[in-house]
Amino acid sequence: MSLIPWRNRGAISRSDQPRSIIDVMHDDLDRMIDRFFEQPFGALSADTGERFAFAPPVDVEETDKEVTVRAEVPGVDPSRIEVKITGDTLTLSGSKEETKEEKGKNVHRSERRFGSFLRRITLPESVDPDKATADFSSGVLTVRMAKRPESTGRTIKVNAK
Amino acid sequence: MTACCQTTNGQTTENAPAREARTYRPAVDVLETADNLTLVADVPGARAESIDVRVEEGILTIRAEVPQRDTGANAQWRLREYGVGAWERSFRLGDDVDSSRIDAAYRDGVLTLTLPKAEHARPRKIEVRSN
Numbered sequence: 001m002s003l004i005p006w007r008n009r010g011a012i013s014r015s016d017q018p019r020s021i022i023d024v025m026h027d028d029l030d031r032m033i034d035r036f037f038e039q040p041f042g043a044l045s046a047d048t049g050e051r052f053a054f055a056p057p058v059d060v061e062e063t064d065k066e067v068t069v070r071a072e073v074p075g076v077d078p079s080r081i082e083v084k085i086t087g088d089t090l091t092l093s094g095s096k097e098e099t100k101e102e103k104g105k106n107v108h109r110s111e112r113r114f115g116s117f118l119r120r121i122t123l124p125e126s127v128d129p130d131k132a133t134a135d136f137s138s139g140v141l142t143v144r145m146a147k148r149p150e151s152t153g154r155t156i157k158v159n160a161k
Numbered sequence: 162m163t164a165c166c167q168t169t170n171g172q173t174t175e176n177a178p179a180r181e182a183r184t185y186r187p188a189v190d191v192l193e194t195a196d197n198l199t200l201v202a203d204v205p206g207a208r209a210e211s212i213d214v215r216v217e218e219g220i221l222t223i224r225a226e227v228p229q230r231d232t233g234a235n236a237q238w239r240l241r242e243y244g245v246g247a248w249e250r251s252f253r254l255g256d257d258v259d260s261s262r263i264d265a266a267y268r269d270g271v272l273t274l275t276l277p278k279a280e281h282a283r284p285r286k287i288e289v290r291s292n
Binding site for chain 2 (some may be wrong): 002005058059062063066067072074075079105108110129136138140
């Protein structure tokens with residue numbers, strides 16, 4: 001059967017922003033390099049040494065009131081995602097399973113990754129785990145965490161003996 | 162095919178908006194059954210209505226715009242890995258695919274295309290007659 005990747009972008013070029021295949025390859029490469037420096041050894045769990053199939057890419061955004069983390073987890077069953085906040089670390093883990101339709105078929109091309117995933121993110125600010133929410137939509141997990149109220153500072157009295 | 166050579170003009174890179182103009186290549190799986198080819202592509206963050214699937218001159222192109230995320234006021238980025246822009250990927254279809262009956266579904270960030278095989282490409286069981 002023929003379904004062959006086609007790279008001649010000229011044939012489908014859009015009038016507004018013509019882009020060459022080289023530009024597109026650069027974008028893909030940039031992304032790969034970004035990920036490499038972010039996690040040069042993949043998602044290797046520090047405590048168990050267990051290898052994970054992949055680490056989802058994330059965005060971390062901070063406002064004065066909250067920290068928002070978004071992770072790309074397309075095709076992952078939301079009920080199989082675990083979101084955990086421990087101290088200043090947010091841990092996203094779970095697994096991406098092949099659907100029934102994908103099992104045991106004649107596979108021509110297999111680029112998508114399946115299996116367990118793990119991503120640990122050090123949060124830029126201390127957050128209140130009790131005021132965190134996690135939503136899944138269109139393959140994107142969004143975790144919103146309220147920052148702890150800014151500590152006003154406290155003067156410690158020196159006890160003289 | 163003259164268009165292929167016009168795409169590289171110096172202006173494109175200079176005027177390209179920083180992040181929005183990026184085009185990513187979705188990871189795809191292609192599977193075959195007796196009657197269909199199935200193409201599965203990861204396109205997280207898209208909306209069904211912003212996904213464009215078309216066949217032109219035997220080239221199947223999937224394209225999905227991922228909308229800019231609504232960031233809070235004064236939001237500051239600490240990490241940006243998850244791409245915003247467009248996903249795009251093209252495949253050349255053989256004449257064994259019936260391009261008039263392609264079905265597309267989008268769920269949980271995954272686009273699934275079902276491409277029925279053309280009648281002549283389907284497996285056919287030949288009855289053996291006995292006299």
